[in-house]
Amino acid sequence: MAVPKRKMSRSNTRSRRAQWKASAPKLVKVVENGKVDYRLPHQAHVVSDSAGTPLFMEYKGRKVADI
Amino acid sequence: MPTPTKGPRLGGGPSHQRHMLANLSVSLFEHKSIKTTVTKAKRLQPYAERLVNFAKQGDLTARRKVQGLIAGNSRTNKSVVHELFTVIGPAMANREGGYTRITKIGNRSGDNAPMAVIELVMEPVSPKQAVVSEAEGVAGHAADEAPAETAEETVETEEVTESAEKTEEDDK
Numbered sequence: 552m553a554v555p556k557r558k559m560s561r562s563n564t565r566s567r568r569a570q571w572k573a574s575a576p577k578l579v580k581v582v583e584n585g586k587v588d589y590r591l592p593h594q595a596h597v598v599s600d601s602a603g604t605p606l607f608m609e610y611k612g613r614k615v616a617d618i
Numbered sequence: 619m620p621t622p623t624k625g626p627r628l629g630g631g632p633s634h635q636r637h638m639l640a641n642l643s644v645s646l647f648e649h650k651s652i653k654t655t656v657t658k659a660k661r662l663q664p665y666a667e668r669l670v671n672f673a674k675q676g677d678l679t680a681r682r683k684v685q686g687l688i689a690g691n692s693r694t695n696k697s698v699v700h701e702l703f704t705v706i707g708p709a710m711a712n713r714e715g716g717y718t719r720i721t722k723i724g725n726r727s728g729d730n731a732p733m734a735v736i737e738l739v740m741e742p743v744s745p746k747q748a749v750v751s752e753a754e755g756v757a758g759h760a761a762d763e764a765p766a767e768t769a770e771e772t773v774e775t776e777e778v779t780e781s782a783e784k785t786e787e788d789d790k
Contacts, residue, residue, distance in 0.1 A: 593722060595722065615721045616721075616723055
């Protein structure tokens with residue numbers, strides 16, 4: 552099995568980890584019944600009732616799946 | 619005919635993939651809608667639609683072909699083949715392809731695999747087309763009935779003119 556020959560410096564470790572970047576998801580703005588919502592494109596979204604309880608998943612007005 | 623898949627098989631080997639596609643399509647025809655990964659749903663789509671095309675043919679040869687592909691020695695799968703040929707095939711009679719629909723539903727918690735729901739499109743072919751065919755039918759009827767209607771109208775107009783003349787005479 553290959554084994555590291557030298558200790559990896561804290562600087563090198565941190566330089567490597569500095570390249571890990573999170574990217575913001577590209578959302579689309581949807582206005583439904585006067586409410587603004589941001590959703591992932593081409594993907595079903597969760598429909599919830601007025602109390603905020605999730606009910607089911609919907610895409611283009613069609614019920615797709617239960618939760 | 620589905621395009622041959624490139625790259626590695628599902629599950630590891632060609633036979634494993636054959637079994638997975640057969641089992642997925644059996645589940646799809648049994649439940650009409652199944653949740654699976656996007657990759658599997660995309661592989662399943664052409665396979666399942668080909669089976670539906672066999673079901674639309676509906677003859678014994680087609681049935682034996684489908685049974686050879688998905689039924690094997692399983693009796694449950696055989697009953698699914700029966701349902702495919704008696705329920706799903708006739709329901710798809712007016713549909714020219716596009717028998718299944720894939721909807722992405724986000725990533726699975728656990729391994730973050732992108733998931734999708736693949737379902738049979740069982741509703742009747744778009745209402746627009748139904749309206750068009752209906753309109754064509756009406757147009758055809760109208761063309762047949764048109765001469766008769768015009769004849770009636772001319773008769774009516776004559777009667778009207780006659781009655782008008784009579785009223786004029788009465789006034790005099």
